[in-house]
Amino acid sequence: MTDEFAGLMRERAYVGGDWVDAGSEARQAVDDPATEQTIGHVPDLAAADIDAAIDAAVNAFADWRDTSPLERADTLLAWYRGMTEHREALARLMTREQGKPLAEARGEVDYAASFFRWFAEQARRADGETIPADRPDVALGTVQEPVGVAAVITPWNFPLAMITRKVGAALAAGCTTLVNPATQTPFSALALAVLAERAGLNRGEFNVVTGSGKRFAERVCADDRVRALSFTGSTPVGRELLRQSADTVKRTAMELGGNAPFIICDDADLDEAVEGALAAKFQTSGQDCVAANRLYVHRSLYADFVERFTARMNDMAVGNGFDENNAIGPLINRDAVDKARSLVDDARDKGARILGRDQSEAPGPRFFMPTVIADFTPGMRVAGEESFAPVAPICAFDDDDAVIAAANDTIYGLAAYVYTHRDARIRKFMRRLEYGMVGVNTMDITGAQVPFGGVKQSGLGREGADAGMQEYLETKYYCVGGVPSR
Numbered sequence: 503m504t505d506e507f508a509g510l511m512r513e514r515a516y517v518g519g520d521w522v523d524a525g526s527e528a529r530q531a532v533d534d535p536a537t538e539q540t541i542g543h544v545p546d547l548a549a550a551d552i553d554a555a556i557d558a559a560v561n562a563f564a565d566w567r568d569t570s571p572l573e574r575a576d577t578l579l580a581w582y583r584g585m586t587e588h589r590e591a592l593a594r595l596m597t598r599e600q601g602k603p604l605a606e607a608r609g610e611v612d613y614a615a616s617f618f619r620w621f622a623e624q625a626r627r628a629d630g631e632t633i634p635a636d637r638p639d640v641a642l643g644t645v646q647e648p649v650g651v652a653a654v655i656t657p658w659n660f661p662l663a664m665i666t667r668k669v670g671a672a673l674a675a676g677c678t679t680l681v682n683p684a685t686q687t688p689f690s691a692l693a694l695a696v697l698a699e700r701a702g703l704n705r706g707e708f709n710v711v712t713g714s715g716k717r718f719a720e721r722v723c724a725d726d727r728v729r730a731l732s733f734t735g736s737t738p739v740g741r742e743l744l745r746q747s748a749d750t751v752k753r754t755a756m757e758l759g760g761n762a763p764f765i766i767c768d769d770a771d772l773d774e775a776v777e778g779a780l781a782a783k784f785q786t787s788g789q790d791c792v793a794a795n796r797l798y799v800h801r802s803l804y805a806d807f808v809e810r811f812t813a814r815m816n817d818m819a820v821g822n823g824f825d826e827n828n829a830i831g832p833l834i835n836r837d838a839v840d841k842a843r844s845l846v847d848d849a850r851d852k853g854a855r856i857l858g859r860d861q862s863e864a865p866g867p868r869f870f871m872p873t874v875i876a877d878f879t880p881g882m883r884v885a886g887e888e889s890f891a892p893v894a895p896i897c898a899f900d901d902d903d904a905v906i907a908a909a910n911d912t913i914y915g916l917a918a919y920v921y922t923h924r925d926a927r928i929r930k931f932m933r934r935l936e937y938g939m940v941g942v943n944t945m946d947i948t949g950a951q952v953p954f955g956g957v958k959q960s961g962l963g964r965e966g967a968d969a970g971m972q973e974y975l976e977t978k979y980y981c982v983g984g985v986p987s988r
Protein backbone atom coordinates (compact mmCIF):
# COMPACT_ATOMS: atom_id res chain seq x y z
CA MET A 503 0.00 0.00 0.00
CA THR A 504 1.40 3.45 -0.81
CA ASP A 505 1.84 5.80 2.12
CA GLU A 506 -0.15 8.94 1.31
CA PHE A 507 1.93 10.85 3.86
CA ALA A 508 5.30 9.76 2.39
CA GLY A 509 6.57 8.42 5.73
CA LEU A 510 6.06 11.74 7.50
CA MET A 511 3.36 10.62 9.92
CA ARG A 512 4.89 9.60 13.25
CA GLU A 513 3.10 8.54 16.43
CA ARG A 514 5.86 9.45 18.86
CA ALA A 515 7.09 12.71 20.32
CA TYR A 516 10.47 14.06 19.21
CA VAL A 517 12.79 14.90 22.12
CA GLY A 518 16.54 15.37 22.05
CA GLY A 519 16.70 13.89 18.56
CA ASP A 520 14.90 10.69 19.62
CA TRP A 521 11.38 9.47 18.89
CA VAL A 522 9.89 8.83 22.31
CA ASP A 523 6.78 7.61 24.11
CA ALA A 524 5.49 8.99 27.39
CA GLY A 525 7.19 7.39 30.42
CA SER A 526 3.69 6.48 31.59
CA GLU A 527 2.79 5.22 28.09
CA ALA A 528 -0.25 7.55 28.14
CA ARG A 529 -1.47 8.36 24.64
CA GLN A 530 -3.99 10.71 23.04
CA ALA A 531 -6.13 9.88 20.03
CA VAL A 532 -6.20 12.25 17.07
CA ASP A 533 -9.19 12.23 14.77
CA ASP A 534 -10.24 13.40 11.35
CA PRO A 535 -12.81 16.16 11.96
CA ALA A 536 -14.63 15.38 8.72
CA THR A 537 -15.31 11.74 9.58
CA GLU A 538 -14.64 11.66 13.33
CA GLN A 539 -12.53 8.53 12.75
CA THR A 540 -9.33 8.08 14.73
CA ILE A 541 -6.28 8.54 12.53
CA GLY A 542 -3.59 7.79 15.09
CA HIS A 543 -2.24 8.41 18.58
CA VAL A 544 0.54 10.48 20.12
CA PRO A 545 2.15 10.35 23.56
CA ASP A 546 0.61 12.49 26.30
CA LEU A 547 3.93 13.47 27.84
CA ALA A 548 4.03 13.74 31.63
CA ALA A 549 5.88 16.35 33.70
CA ALA A 550 9.06 14.25 33.88
CA ASP A 551 9.05 13.77 30.09
CA ILE A 552 8.64 17.52 29.58
CA ASP A 553 11.53 18.18 31.95
CA ALA A 554 13.66 15.79 29.89
CA ALA A 555 12.78 17.79 26.78
CA ILE A 556 13.77 21.02 28.54
CA ASP A 557 17.10 19.39 29.48
CA ALA A 558 17.63 18.43 25.83
CA ALA A 559 16.98 21.97 24.60
CA VAL A 560 19.21 23.44 27.33
CA ASN A 561 22.04 21.04 26.50
CA ALA A 562 21.80 21.80 22.80
CA PHE A 563 21.79 25.57 23.29
CA ALA A 564 25.52 26.21 23.77
CA ASP A 565 26.46 24.52 20.49
CA TRP A 566 23.59 26.00 18.47
CA ARG A 567 24.23 29.51 19.79
CA ASP A 568 27.84 29.20 18.63
CA THR A 569 27.06 28.10 15.08
CA SER A 570 27.65 30.78 12.48
CA PRO A 571 24.62 32.62 11.11
CA LEU A 572 25.50 31.11 7.74
CA GLU A 573 25.30 27.59 9.12
CA ARG A 574 21.93 28.33 10.72
CA ALA A 575 20.72 29.82 7.45
CA ASP A 576 21.81 26.73 5.50
CA THR A 577 19.98 24.44 7.92
CA LEU A 578 16.77 26.48 7.65
CA LEU A 579 17.05 26.48 3.87
CA ALA A 580 17.47 22.69 3.83
CA TRP A 581 14.35 22.44 6.01
CA TYR A 582 12.51 24.79 3.65
CA ARG A 583 13.45 22.58 0.69
CA GLY A 584 12.31 19.47 2.58
CA MET A 585 8.92 21.06 3.08
CA THR A 586 8.52 22.11 -0.52
CA GLU A 587 9.60 18.68 -1.76
CA HIS A 588 6.95 17.09 0.48
CA ARG A 589 4.29 19.72 -0.12
CA GLU A 590 1.56 17.26 -1.11
CA ALA A 591 2.17 14.82 1.76
CA LEU A 592 2.24 17.65 4.30
CA ALA A 593 -0.96 19.11 2.85
CA ARG A 594 -2.75 15.74 2.96
CA LEU A 595 -1.69 15.16 6.54
CA MET A 596 -2.96 18.62 7.46
CA THR A 597 -6.33 18.07 5.78
CA ARG A 598 -6.61 14.72 7.53
CA GLU A 599 -6.08 16.08 11.04
CA GLN A 600 -7.34 19.67 10.67
CA GLY A 601 -10.06 19.29 8.05
CA LYS A 602 -9.30 22.31 5.85
CA PRO A 603 -9.79 21.86 2.08
CA LEU A 604 -6.71 20.48 0.33
CA ALA A 605 -6.18 23.65 -1.72
CA GLU A 606 -5.99 25.66 1.49
CA ALA A 607 -3.69 23.09 3.08
CA ARG A 608 -1.31 23.33 0.11
CA GLY A 609 -1.38 27.11 0.50
CA GLU A 610 -0.53 26.77 4.17
CA VAL A 611 2.44 24.47 3.43
CA ASP A 612 3.82 27.13 1.09
CA TYR A 613 3.18 29.86 3.65
CA ALA A 614 4.73 27.83 6.47
CA ALA A 615 7.84 26.96 4.44
CA SER A 616 8.29 30.61 3.47
CA PHE A 617 9.09 31.46 7.11
CA PHE A 618 12.12 29.15 7.04
CA ARG A 619 13.38 30.82 3.87
CA TRP A 620 12.72 34.29 5.27
CA PHE A 621 14.45 33.66 8.59
CA ALA A 622 17.36 31.90 6.83
CA GLU A 623 17.90 35.24 5.09
CA GLN A 624 17.40 37.21 8.32
CA ALA A 625 19.85 35.03 10.30
CA ARG A 626 22.71 36.90 8.65
CA ARG A 627 21.31 40.33 9.47
CA ALA A 628 21.21 40.35 13.29
CA ASP A 629 23.49 43.36 13.26
CA GLY A 630 24.90 45.16 16.29
CA GLU A 631 25.83 48.83 16.28
CA THR A 632 28.58 51.17 17.35
CA ILE A 633 27.65 54.02 19.65
CA PRO A 634 29.48 57.35 19.53
CA ALA A 635 31.24 57.61 22.93
CA ASP A 636 31.07 60.56 25.28
CA ARG A 637 34.80 60.32 26.08
CA PRO A 638 37.91 59.44 24.06
CA ASP A 639 39.17 56.34 25.91
CA VAL A 640 36.19 54.02 25.43
CA ALA A 641 34.56 52.10 22.60
CA LEU A 642 30.81 51.55 22.92
CA GLY A 643 28.53 49.26 20.99
CA THR A 644 25.99 46.46 20.98
CA VAL A 645 25.83 42.89 19.84
CA GLN A 646 22.69 40.79 19.45
CA GLU A 647 22.58 37.49 21.27
CA PRO A 648 19.96 34.72 21.40
CA VAL A 649 17.58 34.87 24.35
CA GLY A 650 18.11 31.17 25.16
CA VAL A 651 15.75 28.21 25.11
CA ALA A 652 12.38 29.18 23.61
CA ALA A 653 9.10 27.34 24.27
CA VAL A 654 6.24 27.70 21.82
CA ILE A 655 2.59 26.68 22.10
CA THR A 656 0.57 26.60 18.90
CA PRO A 657 -3.09 26.21 17.90
CA TRP A 658 -4.81 23.76 15.58
CA ASN A 659 -6.14 26.15 12.92
CA PHE A 660 -2.76 26.60 11.17
CA PRO A 661 -0.88 23.46 12.24
CA LEU A 662 2.34 24.22 10.31
CA ALA A 663 2.58 27.98 9.82
CA MET A 664 2.10 28.91 13.46
CA ILE A 665 5.08 26.67 14.28
CA THR A 666 7.45 27.71 11.50
CA ARG A 667 6.78 31.43 12.08
CA LYS A 668 8.03 31.06 15.68
CA VAL A 669 10.62 28.33 15.32
CA GLY A 670 12.21 29.77 12.17
CA ALA A 671 12.79 33.07 13.98
CA ALA A 672 14.05 31.43 17.18
CA LEU A 673 16.49 29.07 15.46
CA ALA A 674 17.77 31.82 13.18
CA ALA A 675 18.48 33.92 16.27
CA GLY A 676 20.45 31.04 17.84
CA CYS A 677 17.81 29.78 20.30
CA THR A 678 16.86 26.13 20.72
CA THR A 679 13.17 25.29 20.71
CA LEU A 680 10.45 23.27 22.44
CA VAL A 681 7.17 23.05 20.55
CA ASN A 682 3.88 21.99 22.10
CA PRO A 683 1.46 21.57 19.17
CA ALA A 684 -2.29 21.59 19.71
CA THR A 685 -3.56 18.18 20.77
CA GLN A 686 -5.90 18.16 17.74
CA THR A 687 -3.08 18.57 15.17
CA PRO A 688 0.20 17.07 16.40
CA PHE A 689 0.99 15.11 13.24
CA SER A 690 1.89 18.16 11.18
CA ALA A 691 4.37 19.18 13.89
CA LEU A 692 5.85 15.69 14.01
CA ALA A 693 6.18 15.67 10.22
CA LEU A 694 8.21 18.87 10.58
CA ALA A 695 10.47 16.99 13.01
CA VAL A 696 11.11 14.27 10.41
CA LEU A 697 12.15 16.97 7.97
CA ALA A 698 14.21 18.73 10.66
CA GLU A 699 16.28 15.58 11.15
CA ARG A 700 16.83 15.33 7.42
CA ALA A 701 17.80 19.00 7.26
CA GLY A 702 20.58 18.35 9.78
CA LEU A 703 19.19 19.81 12.97
CA ASN A 704 21.06 18.14 15.79
CA ARG A 705 19.85 16.64 19.01
CA GLY A 706 17.71 18.99 21.06
CA GLU A 707 17.55 22.05 18.81
CA PHE A 708 13.94 21.35 17.79
CA ASN A 709 11.76 19.27 20.10
CA VAL A 710 8.10 18.37 19.63
CA VAL A 711 6.53 17.82 23.03
CA THR A 712 3.10 16.29 22.46
CA GLY A 713 0.32 16.25 25.03
CA SER A 714 -1.44 18.68 27.32
CA GLY A 715 -0.68 22.36 26.69
CA LYS A 716 -1.57 23.18 30.27
CA ARG A 717 0.99 20.73 31.64
CA PHE A 718 3.63 21.87 29.16
CA ALA A 719 3.03 25.50 30.14
CA GLU A 720 3.30 24.71 33.84
CA ARG A 721 6.68 23.01 33.39
CA VAL A 722 8.28 25.52 31.04
CA CYS A 723 6.95 28.55 32.92
CA ALA A 724 8.37 27.24 36.19
CA ASP A 725 11.78 26.51 34.67
CA ASP A 726 14.17 29.42 34.75
CA ARG A 727 16.29 27.87 31.97
CA VAL A 728 13.48 28.46 29.46
CA ARG A 729 13.92 32.13 28.64
CA ALA A 730 11.14 32.82 26.12
CA LEU A 731 7.54 31.75 25.64
CA SER A 732 5.67 32.40 22.43
CA PHE A 733 1.99 31.51 22.25
CA THR A 734 -0.68 31.61 19.59
CA GLY A 735 -4.18 30.95 20.77
CA SER A 736 -7.07 32.47 22.62
CA THR A 737 -6.90 35.60 24.76
CA PRO A 738 -8.04 33.84 27.99
CA VAL A 739 -5.21 31.29 27.72
CA GLY A 740 -2.76 34.06 26.76
CA ARG A 741 -3.64 35.99 29.92
CA GLU A 742 -3.02 32.88 32.02
CA LEU A 743 0.35 32.27 30.35
CA LEU A 744 1.42 35.86 31.00
CA ARG A 745 0.65 35.33 34.69
CA GLN A 746 2.57 32.06 34.75
CA SER A 747 5.56 33.57 32.92
CA ALA A 748 5.87 36.32 35.50
CA ASP A 749 7.42 33.98 38.06
CA THR A 750 10.54 33.46 35.96
CA VAL A 751 10.29 36.80 34.11
CA LYS A 752 10.29 35.29 30.63
CA ARG A 753 10.35 37.08 27.32
CA THR A 754 6.80 36.58 25.99
CA ALA A 755 5.18 36.94 22.59
CA MET A 756 1.41 36.55 22.41
CA GLU A 757 -0.65 36.20 19.23
CA LEU A 758 -4.18 36.07 20.59
CA GLY A 759 -7.78 36.40 19.49
CA GLY A 760 -9.33 38.84 17.05
CA ASN A 761 -12.67 40.42 16.17
CA ALA A 762 -11.88 41.79 12.72
CA PRO A 763 -14.21 44.41 11.26
CA PHE A 764 -14.66 44.35 7.46
CA ILE A 765 -15.84 47.78 6.31
CA ILE A 766 -17.25 48.50 2.86
CA CYS A 767 -17.59 52.21 2.05
CA ASP A 768 -20.01 53.76 -0.43
CA ASP A 769 -17.28 54.20 -3.10
CA ALA A 770 -16.10 50.56 -2.90
CA ASP A 771 -16.05 48.30 -5.91
CA LEU A 772 -18.84 45.92 -4.93
CA ASP A 773 -17.54 42.89 -6.86
CA GLU A 774 -14.12 43.29 -5.27
CA ALA A 775 -15.69 43.73 -1.83
CA VAL A 776 -17.95 40.66 -2.12
CA GLU A 777 -15.04 38.44 -3.18
CA GLY A 778 -12.76 39.85 -0.48
CA ALA A 779 -15.40 39.40 2.21
CA LEU A 780 -16.12 35.80 1.19
CA ALA A 781 -12.44 34.90 1.41
CA ALA A 782 -11.91 36.83 4.65
CA LYS A 783 -14.91 35.14 6.23
CA PHE A 784 -14.88 31.55 5.01
CA GLN A 785 -11.26 30.47 4.59
CA THR A 786 -10.40 27.73 7.11
CA SER A 787 -14.19 27.57 7.72
CA GLY A 788 -13.89 30.92 9.52
CA GLN A 789 -11.40 29.48 12.04
CA ASP A 790 -8.78 32.11 11.44
CA CYS A 791 -7.65 34.80 13.88
CA VAL A 792 -7.73 37.36 11.05
CA ALA A 793 -11.12 36.19 9.72
CA ALA A 794 -13.70 38.92 9.13
CA ASN A 795 -15.83 38.68 12.26
CA ARG A 796 -18.24 41.59 11.58
CA LEU A 797 -19.13 43.14 8.23
CA TYR A 798 -20.16 46.80 8.03
CA VAL A 799 -21.59 47.91 4.68
CA HIS A 800 -22.55 51.46 3.73
CA ARG A 801 -26.32 51.76 3.67
CA SER A 802 -26.33 52.72 -0.04
CA LEU A 803 -24.82 49.30 -0.93
CA TYR A 804 -26.25 47.22 1.90
CA ALA A 805 -29.20 45.41 0.29
CA ASP A 806 -27.22 44.67 -2.86
CA PHE A 807 -24.22 43.43 -0.90
CA VAL A 808 -26.26 41.13 1.35
CA GLU A 809 -28.00 39.61 -1.65
CA ARG A 810 -24.81 39.02 -3.65
CA PHE A 811 -22.76 37.82 -0.68
CA THR A 812 -25.49 35.37 0.37
CA ALA A 813 -25.92 34.05 -3.16
CA ARG A 814 -22.17 33.45 -3.58
CA MET A 815 -22.00 31.90 -0.08
CA ASN A 816 -24.82 29.51 -0.93
CA ASP A 817 -22.79 28.28 -3.92
CA MET A 818 -19.88 27.23 -1.71
CA ALA A 819 -19.77 23.46 -1.36
CA VAL A 820 -19.43 22.18 2.19
CA GLY A 821 -17.84 18.82 2.93
CA ASN A 822 -14.72 16.73 3.37
CA GLY A 823 -11.59 18.72 2.48
CA PHE A 824 -10.28 15.81 0.39
CA ASP A 825 -12.99 16.45 -2.18
CA GLU A 826 -11.46 19.23 -4.27
CA ASN A 827 -14.94 20.66 -4.99
CA ASN A 828 -15.50 21.57 -1.37
CA ALA A 829 -14.71 25.12 -0.30
CA ILE A 830 -15.69 24.81 3.36
CA GLY A 831 -14.55 21.96 5.57
CA PRO A 832 -15.56 20.85 9.06
CA LEU A 833 -15.07 22.74 12.30
CA ILE A 834 -12.47 21.38 14.68
CA ASN A 835 -14.93 19.79 17.14
CA ARG A 836 -18.59 19.57 18.10
CA ASP A 837 -18.19 22.34 20.68
CA ALA A 838 -17.30 24.71 17.87
CA VAL A 839 -20.49 23.73 16.03
CA ASP A 840 -22.53 24.25 19.20
CA LYS A 841 -20.98 27.69 19.67
CA ALA A 842 -21.80 28.69 16.08
CA ARG A 843 -25.38 27.53 16.56
CA SER A 844 -25.76 29.45 19.81
CA LEU A 845 -24.40 32.66 18.25
CA VAL A 846 -26.94 32.37 15.44
CA ASP A 847 -29.78 31.57 17.87
CA ASP A 848 -28.88 34.54 20.04
CA ALA A 849 -28.90 36.87 17.02
CA ARG A 850 -32.21 35.46 15.74
CA ASP A 851 -33.82 35.88 19.17
CA LYS A 852 -32.68 39.51 19.21
CA GLY A 853 -34.16 40.32 15.82
CA ALA A 854 -31.52 39.52 13.16
CA ARG A 855 -32.43 37.95 9.81
CA ILE A 856 -30.76 34.55 9.36
CA LEU A 857 -29.92 33.74 5.73
CA GLY A 858 -28.34 30.70 4.10
CA ARG A 859 -28.94 27.01 3.68
CA ASP A 860 -30.63 24.92 6.34
CA GLN A 861 -28.36 23.32 8.94
CA SER A 862 -30.00 19.95 8.18
CA GLU A 863 -27.90 19.97 4.98
CA ALA A 864 -24.67 19.81 7.03
CA PRO A 865 -22.79 16.69 5.90
CA GLY A 866 -21.78 15.59 9.40
CA PRO A 867 -21.78 16.49 13.08
CA ARG A 868 -18.77 18.81 12.83
CA PHE A 869 -20.04 20.80 9.87
CA PHE A 870 -21.86 24.12 10.07
CA MET A 871 -23.52 25.49 6.97
CA PRO A 872 -22.31 29.04 6.24
CA THR A 873 -24.77 31.57 7.54
CA VAL A 874 -25.40 35.29 7.16
CA ILE A 875 -26.71 37.19 10.17
CA ALA A 876 -28.19 40.29 8.53
CA ASP A 877 -28.98 43.46 10.51
CA PHE A 878 -26.87 42.48 13.52
CA THR A 879 -26.76 45.00 16.38
CA PRO A 880 -24.17 45.75 19.09
CA GLY A 881 -26.20 43.90 21.76
CA MET A 882 -25.87 40.56 19.98
CA ARG A 883 -23.10 38.14 20.98
CA VAL A 884 -21.73 38.03 17.43
CA ALA A 885 -20.77 41.70 17.70
CA GLY A 886 -18.34 41.15 20.55
CA GLU A 887 -17.30 37.50 20.43
CA GLU A 888 -14.91 35.88 18.00
CA SER A 889 -17.12 33.35 16.21
CA PHE A 890 -14.31 31.17 14.72
CA ALA A 891 -17.03 29.72 12.48
CA PRO A 892 -18.59 30.30 9.02
CA VAL A 893 -21.02 32.85 10.42
CA ALA A 894 -21.13 36.30 8.81
CA PRO A 895 -22.84 39.09 10.77
CA ILE A 896 -23.58 42.09 8.51
CA CYS A 897 -25.05 45.51 9.31
CA ALA A 898 -25.47 48.85 7.57
CA PHE A 899 -23.65 52.06 8.52
CA ASP A 900 -24.16 55.70 7.53
CA ASP A 901 -20.96 57.60 8.22
CA ASP A 902 -17.25 56.96 8.57
CA ASP A 903 -16.82 58.22 12.12
CA ALA A 904 -19.63 56.02 13.39
CA VAL A 905 -18.27 52.90 11.71
CA ILE A 906 -14.75 53.56 13.00
CA ALA A 907 -16.15 53.90 16.53
CA ALA A 908 -18.10 50.64 16.14
CA ALA A 909 -15.05 48.86 14.71
CA ASN A 910 -12.90 49.97 17.65
CA ASP A 911 -15.50 49.06 20.26
CA THR A 912 -13.86 45.76 21.23
CA ILE A 913 -11.11 44.46 23.49
CA TYR A 914 -9.41 43.04 20.40
CA GLY A 915 -7.13 44.73 17.86
CA LEU A 916 -5.61 42.21 15.45
CA ALA A 917 -6.72 42.77 11.84
CA ALA A 918 -9.20 45.15 10.20
CA TYR A 919 -10.22 45.55 6.55
CA VAL A 920 -11.61 48.52 4.67
CA TYR A 921 -12.78 48.78 1.07
CA THR A 922 -12.63 52.30 -0.38
CA HIS A 923 -10.76 53.93 -3.25
CA ARG A 924 -10.60 57.49 -1.87
CA ASP A 925 -7.10 58.48 -0.78
CA ALA A 926 -8.08 60.69 2.13
CA ARG A 927 -10.47 58.08 3.42
CA ILE A 928 -7.82 55.36 3.20
CA ARG A 929 -5.47 57.49 5.31
CA LYS A 930 -8.20 58.22 7.86
CA PHE A 931 -9.13 54.56 8.31
CA MET A 932 -5.49 53.47 8.45
CA ARG A 933 -4.78 55.96 11.23
CA ARG A 934 -7.91 55.60 13.29
CA LEU A 935 -8.58 51.87 13.25
CA GLU A 936 -7.02 50.55 16.49
CA TYR A 937 -5.60 47.39 14.96
CA GLY A 938 -2.13 45.92 14.45
CA MET A 939 -2.87 45.21 10.77
CA VAL A 940 -5.14 46.99 8.29
CA GLY A 941 -5.95 45.62 4.83
CA VAL A 942 -7.20 48.16 2.29
CA ASN A 943 -9.07 46.76 -0.74
CA THR A 944 -7.58 43.34 -0.04
CA MET A 945 -7.93 40.63 2.56
CA ASP A 946 -4.70 38.93 1.55
CA ILE A 947 -2.46 40.69 4.05
CA THR A 948 -0.06 38.14 5.52
CA GLY A 949 3.37 36.86 4.48
CA ALA A 950 6.77 36.09 5.98
CA GLN A 951 7.94 39.65 5.34
CA VAL A 952 5.18 41.39 7.31
CA PRO A 953 5.11 42.17 11.05
CA PHE A 954 2.08 40.10 12.05
CA GLY A 955 0.48 40.94 15.38
CA GLY A 956 -2.13 42.80 17.31
CA VAL A 957 -2.75 45.57 19.80
CA LYS A 958 -4.98 45.69 22.89
CA GLN A 959 -5.94 42.18 24.03
CA SER A 960 -5.01 40.62 20.69
CA GLY A 961 -1.46 40.25 21.86
CA LEU A 962 2.07 41.40 22.46
CA GLY A 963 4.94 41.39 20.00
CA ARG A 964 5.19 40.67 16.29
CA GLU A 965 5.94 37.61 14.17
CA GLY A 966 7.54 37.50 10.74
CA ALA A 967 9.57 40.39 9.27
CA ASP A 968 12.63 41.58 11.17
CA ALA A 969 10.48 42.24 14.24
CA GLY A 970 9.74 38.52 14.52
CA MET A 971 13.41 37.69 15.00
CA GLN A 972 13.89 40.47 17.54
CA GLU A 973 11.52 38.56 19.84
CA TYR A 974 14.31 35.99 20.26
CA LEU A 975 17.29 38.35 20.53
CA GLU A 976 18.76 40.27 23.44
CA THR A 977 20.75 43.45 22.88
CA LYS A 978 24.02 43.31 24.79
CA TYR A 979 25.75 46.63 25.29
CA TYR A 980 29.54 46.77 25.72
CA CYS A 981 31.86 49.50 26.91
CA VAL A 982 35.56 48.83 26.29
CA GLY A 983 37.80 51.05 28.38
CA GLY A 984 41.47 51.90 28.00
CA VAL A 985 41.24 52.68 24.32
CA PRO A 986 44.43 54.51 23.36
CA SER A 987 43.88 58.03 22.13
CA ARG A 988 45.21 58.71 18.66
Ligand SMILES: NC(=O)c1ccc[n+]([C@@H]2O[C@H](COP(=O)([O-])OP(=O)(O)OC[C@H]3O[C@@H](n4cnc5c(N)ncnc54)[C@H](O)[C@@H]3O)[C@@H](O)[C@H]2O)c1
Nearest residue numbers: 656657683684715716719734735736739757758759760791
Ligand atom coordinates in the same frame (compact mmCIF):
# COMPACT_ATOMS: atom_id res chain seq x y z
N1 LIG B 1 -3.24 35.93 16.66
C1 LIG B 1 -2.92 34.83 16.02
O1 LIG B 1 -1.94 34.77 15.31
C2 LIG B 1 -3.77 33.59 16.19
C3 LIG B 1 -3.58 32.52 15.32
C4 LIG B 1 -4.37 31.39 15.47
C5 LIG B 1 -5.34 31.33 16.48
N2 LIG B 1 -5.49 32.39 17.30
C6 LIG B 1 -6.53 32.37 18.33
O2 LIG B 1 -6.64 31.07 18.92
C7 LIG B 1 -7.97 30.81 19.28
C8 LIG B 1 -8.44 29.49 18.71
O3 LIG B 1 -7.66 28.47 19.12
P1 LIG B 1 -8.03 27.60 20.44
O4 LIG B 1 -9.47 27.70 20.75
O5 LIG B 1 -7.45 26.25 20.26
O6 LIG B 1 -7.26 28.41 21.50
P2 LIG B 1 -6.71 27.92 22.87
O7 LIG B 1 -6.11 29.10 23.50
O8 LIG B 1 -7.71 27.14 23.64
O9 LIG B 1 -5.56 26.85 22.47
C9 LIG B 1 -4.42 27.21 21.76
C10 LIG B 1 -3.30 26.31 22.19
O10 LIG B 1 -3.09 26.46 23.57
C11 LIG B 1 -3.09 25.22 24.23
N3 LIG B 1 -3.69 25.44 25.55
C12 LIG B 1 -5.00 25.40 25.88
N4 LIG B 1 -5.15 25.69 27.19
C13 LIG B 1 -3.91 25.93 27.67
C14 LIG B 1 -3.40 26.30 28.95
N5 LIG B 1 -4.21 26.49 30.02
N6 LIG B 1 -2.07 26.48 29.07
C15 LIG B 1 -1.27 26.32 28.02
N7 LIG B 1 -1.68 25.97 26.79
C16 LIG B 1 -3.00 25.77 26.62
C17 LIG B 1 -3.88 24.29 23.35
O11 LIG B 1 -3.45 22.98 23.52
C18 LIG B 1 -3.54 24.81 21.99
O12 LIG B 1 -2.36 24.22 21.58
C19 LIG B 1 -8.76 31.97 18.71
O13 LIG B 1 -9.07 32.89 19.72
C20 LIG B 1 -7.83 32.60 17.70
O14 LIG B 1 -8.05 33.93 17.40
C21 LIG B 1 -4.74 33.51 17.18
Ligand SMILES: N[C@@H](CC=O)C(=O)O
Nearest residue numbers: 659660790791792948
Ligand atom coordinates in the same frame (compact mmCIF):
# COMPACT_ATOMS: atom_id res chain seq x y z
N1 LIG C 1 -4.25 33.51 9.20
C1 LIG C 1 -3.19 33.85 10.08
C2 LIG C 1 -2.98 32.87 11.15
C3 LIG C 1 -3.98 33.06 12.22
O1 LIG C 1 -4.85 32.27 12.55
C4 LIG C 1 -1.95 34.12 9.25
O2 LIG C 1 -2.13 34.46 8.10
O3 LIG C 1 -0.83 34.01 9.71
